[in-house]
Amino acid sequence: MNSIEKGSMKRGEFLRSLGLSTSTLMAFYCLGTTMTACGSKDDDPNPDPDPNPGTGGSGISGTTTGTAINFTVDLTNSNTSKLKNNGESIITGDVLVAKTTAGSYVALSKICTHEGNAVAYRSSSNDVFCQTHGSTFSIAGAVTNGPATTALKTYTVTVSSDGNTLTVKA
Ligand code: FES
Structure with missing residues (x-):
């Protein structure tokens, strides 16, 4: 040696x-x-992905934008669990999901039909409001005050039997 x-x-x-x-x-x-x-x-600039991502850290899993909306909301996740309470809402992707003051779930496009800005659910009046120019919509999506003239698109919301998962579909 x-x-x-x-x-x-x-x-x-x-x-x-x-x-x-x-x-x-x-x-x-x-x-x-x-x-x-x-x-x-x-x-490694591309480390292996989480081998067990579950439903995702956000509590949302699926397609939340575009024309083929189809996603689930895990109401046991801390990011989305407030939707178990009446009068609460979240926005995910292009969709506003709310639990109305009467306790039913609704999902609507968050995109205002006037000029495309984001709308929000208002528990105080149990409706949907666009702060940009003041349009309001019912929780069924109908215009209740302009300048918008076209209803918001609505989505079907199904609640799991245990009440812990919402499925939202176009
Ligand atoms: S963009 Fe919503 S009212 Fe004008």
């Missing part, structure tokens, strides 16, 4: 030159592989 510089040897040659057994050498190889894998993971 003394006559050979380590830098010019392959790893196996170097380890064998130390007089190590085959099984010991295999342990070094495995250790080397593991260390290499760990080192490369730290530098």
